[in-house]
Amino acid sequence: MPKVHAQSYPTHYFYNRLDLLPYLREGENVLAVHVYYQGLMNRSMNSGDLRQGLIAELLADQSVQAVTDESWKYARAREYIGEETIGYDTQYLERIDSRLEHKGWEQPGYDDSGWEQAMTAAPDHQLALQPTPVLSVYERRPQSVRQLSDGHYLIDFGTELTGQFTMKASGVGGEQILIRCGEELNAEGTGARYELRCNCKYEET
Incomplete structure (x- = not known):
C-alpha cells in the first residue's frame, strides 16, 4: 500500500482517498494498516x-x-527498537530487530487474540481532502553493485534519491546487517559518506 497523508494541522487535517481495487484478490482479504507516529516537535512536524x-x-x-471502530485490534510494532534521532530531531534512525516482528500479521488467518482492542474517541480535527496525490511508489534498481570485501557491498543508484531501501538476506538470529546511506562516496572511494553535512548520520542496523 502507498504511504499516505501530508503534513497538516488539526485545524486543517488532510485525508486521502485510495483505490483498493488493484490490491483485492479472490477469496478472503485483510485490511491491515501500519501507522507511524513520529511524536516529535520540530521545524517540519508538530506531533x-x-x-x-x-x-x-x-x-x-x-x-x-467497513469503518475503524472498537472491533479493530492493534499491537505495537516491536521490531523498531531505535530511539536515536538525526537531522535536528526531524527523523528517527531505524534500528530493526526482525526477531521481534509479528510474523504474518497482514495475512488472512493471523491469530490476533493477543492484540488489544481499539478504542474510539470523538475526533476534534477538521478533516479536508488532500489536494495533492499520495506519494507514488515504484521500484528503482541500482545502477551498479560492487563487492568491496567479504560481506561489504557498495550499491550505487547513480543519482540522488529519496526512498526506502529493501533487500533480502539470510542468516542466524543475532546477526546484523549494517546499512549506510549517503549522497556521495567517502574520500577513499570505499563506501558511502554517510555522515552528511546536515546533522544526519545515516547508519542503521
Missing part, C-alpha cells in the same frame, strides 16, 4: 502531543462497508 490514531472507512458502490 509531540501524544495523540496517535487512525480513522478510515471502506466504500463500495457509494456505501460504507
